[in-house]
Amino acid sequence: MGADLKEDPTFFDRADSLINLANEHCAETGRGKVSASFMYGCARFQAWNAATWAGNSGEMLEKRNETIEYFVEQYRTMLSENLDDYIGNFAKYMGPSNDH
Template sequence: MSKSDAIEQEKQSQLYDLVDALVELANQATDKALDPGEAHQAMMYATARYGAFIVAASSESKEDYEQDKLDARNFYMDQFRQLLNENFDDYLANFDQYLDSD
């Protein structure tokens, strides 16, 4: 394995660790006060807020931000749609295993 492959593999590992930590945080919130739908809403809001921050922080000016936000919004929506479809398909294929159904 090349050094760049090892770095990419480490980044992927860190990404999935972060995903697991965020899902665990949402699960903890549902154990305390929120129902799963409310926890999901909070995660979507956080994702939208962070996405807007990333675009704003990478823009050189307010005018650039205004120009960049449409392309970024389309990118984020396409990405979310793709990830949602992949996860729906994954749950369909593994429904009994993931939900421990009999």
């Protein structure tokens, strides 16, 4: 994760509030469906975010591939870090293992 995010004192609070909302939805809907909605919402928000940087649709089109690469790389890094965290802390986060 970028150093600028680690220095943001409310970064994890915002992330946790989104995770808590997703967890609330999991009480009524399966995790897979909530995950799909969460990803779609994130993608929709990032498309809007990119639009705010552009003066018009032509500028958005010009930066389209660059924008996709940026957000995909950010997601890949964050997912990798979180998977490694869960791998390293599986018993702590998930409780007793069912492995025999």
